[in-house]
Amino acid sequence: MMAYLAQRVLQSLGVLWAVTVITFALLYLLPADPARLVAGRSATPEVVERVRHELGLDRPILQRYLGYLGGVLQGDLGRSYLQKIQVSELLASRLVPTLELTLAGVLFELLLGIPAGILAALRRGGWLDQGIMLLSFAGVAAPQFALGLLLLYVLAYKLALFPLGGYGGWEHLVLPALALGLAGGGWYARIMRSSMLEVLSQDYVRTARAKGLAGPVVVYKHALRNALLPIVAMIGTDLGTFMGGVVVVESVFGWPGIGQLTWQAIQTVDIPVILGAVTFTALFIVLANLLADLVYPLLDPRVQYR
Incomplete structure (x- = not known):
């Protein structure tokens, strides 16, 4: 190791x-x-x-x-x-808001994508599978600024459930994190579906079913752990990317994170700030991927450090 x-x-x-x-x-x-x-x-x-x-x-x-x-x-x-x-x-002053948005965004991605992918795999070919895949494609294809503006219009302006933007308590965090989660959740759902279908076709899963184990036990005890392996790599990439700042989402919601700082620096050609933000982003992406590679063998002993 x-x-x-x-x-x-x-x-x-x-x-x-x-x-x-x-x-x-x-x-x-x-x-x-x-x-x-x-x-x-x-x-x-x-x-x-x-x-x-x-x-x-x-x-x-x-x-x-x-x-x-x-x-x-x-x-x-x-x-x-x-x-x-x-x-x-400057980066340190924006670190806490960016960390909050990063963790909340990844949480929404997981809460939306993983259950949807599992349901789609278990109902392969059915209307539920097709509906989930259609929604996931829409989430992936939709521009983040469009999702953000739609959420602001419906949930903040029309229904007044959340603030229209800014930084403060948890209620300010929900909409920008949900905008990230809807887009990323579509990717997670598609990857989770493919991974789950592959795992469910393995011999050890068929053996578990032949022994008479209940369906939920087979899925959640035997199949889910291995099916989550591709998700680990995606989480690592998302953590690094989000920590570098999500420019579009932060700009739409007025979130005072590193992404907004980077956008302001680009507009004024403040080269040291742009360089610092890019270097900071690259560092977090590299560290997150490294952590994901180290976690892989812990989830699946068949994967070796090499």
């Missing part, structure tokens, strides 16, 4: 390095001029050049990247061009 863990950590570091290289290069190849945006539209060319020098934008791109990479290795993600504070402080 230790050899496997060391190998995966090295691979993860390679992925993170590649993400920083690609993101840095793309951002600094943009036609937008951050120095002009910081200085203001009415600034003279001399002022713009002075701002560019202060921000270090007049240095060669390789020198700037090495400086950024050295800072990252020391835990320094740089300073925001516009807000003049450390990017790490």
Whole structure:
């Protein structure tokens, strides 16, 4: 296990390095001029050049990247061009709302997707199976902003069951988490159905049924544990992605998370904040997938660390 863990950590570091290289290069190849945006539209060319020098934008791109990479290795993600504070402080101030939305969104995905997938598999070919698959396809295909606006209109504006947005108590969390859950729950339902059908066709399940075990016992004691294996990998990916911020959902609901911070930084070409958010997102995705890979053998002893 230790050899496997060391190998995966090295691979993860390679992925993170590649993400920083690609993101840095793309951002600094943009036609937008951050120095002009910081200085203001009415600034003279001399002022713009002075701002560019202060921000270090007049240095060669390789020198700037090495400086950024050295800072990252020391835990320094740089300073925001516009807000003049450390990017790490900005991300830390948005961490709790993002964590709350992440956990609630994944919970809704599991509560909606797993039972729906199991029911569809047990009623394969029937009207219930077809209905669940149709709804799951609609959830996957629908844009998140459309789901968010629909939820706001029906549940918040028309029925006044929840606030129209913002950040506060649990009632503010329900709609953005449900918007994530409806989209992700469709994927979970489809994957769960396929996995459950595959497991139910295995010899050990047929043997359990031949012994006279009740249907629920066969499904939930013998089949469900192995059928959940693909779900574990999806949870890891979703945890990492959501922790990096869900830009569309956070923007629609006015949720003060990392996704909203990233969107604001993109609009103002605040490169250090964009770089910091992307690096933060990549780190969580890598860690979540690594954790999922380590949990796999605990759920299924047939899977080995290698």
